[in-house]
Amino acid sequence: MDKLPLFSLVFQSIPEAVILIYSSLILLGYSVSEKFGKIILLGILNSLILAVFRFYLPFGFHTVLGLMVLTISLRIVLRINFVRSFIIAAFGIISLGILESIFLPLLAAIFNLSIENILKRQFTRTFIGYPHMFTFAVLGTLAQKKKWFLIKLDTAVISKSNMALIIIVFLQMFFIAFFNITSFFNKAHFIYRIMEINPVIFNLFLALSLISSVILIRRLFLMAENEALIIAQNSYLKSVDDLFESYRAQRHNFHNHLQTVYTMCHNSGVTETVAYLDPVLDDFEELNELIRLEHSAVAALLKAKQAVANSKKVSLQITAQASLASIKIKPHELVTILGNLIDNAIEAVEHLEQKKRIVLFQISRFEKFFMFKVSNPEPILAENDLGKIFEENYSSKDKSKHDGLGLTTVKKLVEKNKGEIAVHSKKDSGTEFIVILPA
Secondary structure, eight states: OOOOOOHHIIIIIHHHHHHHHHHHHHHTTOOEEEEEEEHHHHHHHHHHHHEEETTOOOOTTHHHHHHHHHHHHHHHOOOHHHHHHHHHHHHHHHHHEEEEEEEHHHHHHHTTTOHHHHHHSSSHHHHHHHHHHHHHHHHHHHHHTTTTTOOOOOTOOOOOHHHHHHHHHHHHHHHHHHHHHHHOOOSSHHHHHHHHHHHHHHHHHHHHHHHEEEEEHHHHHHHHHHHHHHHHHHHHHHHHHHHHHHHHHHHHHHHHHHHHHHHHHHSSSSSHHHHHHHHHHHHHHHHHHTTOOOOHHHHHHHHHHHHHHHTTTTTEEEEOOOTTTOOHHHHHHHHHHHHHHHHHHHHHHHHHGGGGGEEEEEEEOOOEEEEEEEHHHHHHHHOHHHHHSSSSSHHHHHTTTSSSOEEEHHHHHHHHHTOOEEEHHHHHHHTEEEEEEEE
């Protein structure tokens, strides 16, 4: 066991915890502008909990406990899910571990002191951590000013398999850093005898190994994002192909319609001709409405979803008269948002009785924003579902067929583009998703 004096708690443990949380959040793409109070609270809370448990744990294992405590407290205080909270906590501990592995033996070499002597004295043991804490704080501050980050973890769309791989790599990095730092305080470790021979070179080598793992993590995140982008783009390209196929089919049919009208004008009366032309003109008006959107990706998507709805005998009613020419969101992101919402609505009504198989889709334009509305009469969602519907891995559908990422992805993309999303579900108006995006 290792007793932590009040002096070290106030001047080392709490500042280190606050800096760890602050810089980790920024470097992983989270905004901290309105979270300073909560970050300080988290730092104090974690430091106090670990100070208590140091009396009951072998030295070093409080670091493992710190990973668990910080993960849980991030989930509770900042409302970040457990997996992402774990990544933030592990990243912070690993980063400080890398910096401490560099600075501690380096400072010992500069001042011609042994690491053992530095750590035996309470004063030097407390303040020897300031260089690596200061460095991590500077990195976080610069990242915030320059808008630079390793990955935007809060909006990253990551599959379960990639997330599992990321967690495994983080655990490997964490335990390497854990055993290395612990070895500074415990001569019994074999690794300590190697460090006595040449601690600066050894720890720089180890730091490079850990840094390479961080680069691997970044590449894994980028691969995961690219995977999601490719899926969205493939969906978009398929929608474009469907739209052109529809154009070709309508062009062919138009020739047939003209021939039919010509024959009917000769052989029948005007009434029969008008009755024949009514549904034909409705089809063309619907197509013209999509063209007026001035957004080929959305027009293609809606035409494709219309075909899907028809195949399932669902009435997809589109009211989309506002031009989307000035919308700022990337086409594949808008397609992902609308496609998920429409797919969910079609799936929700396809098993209802025929008269209730209706999905309404509406695009409205206001001065500073666009509003997209997708609604269906049933089923009505319970209040409990409304509160959890955007949470990752939550799904009210069959878990074997749905992983619960659809609406989570939609929410992240909406928030990434400075928009808002809301869901309402009432018996008189049905279930309605409203997305607002800036013009």
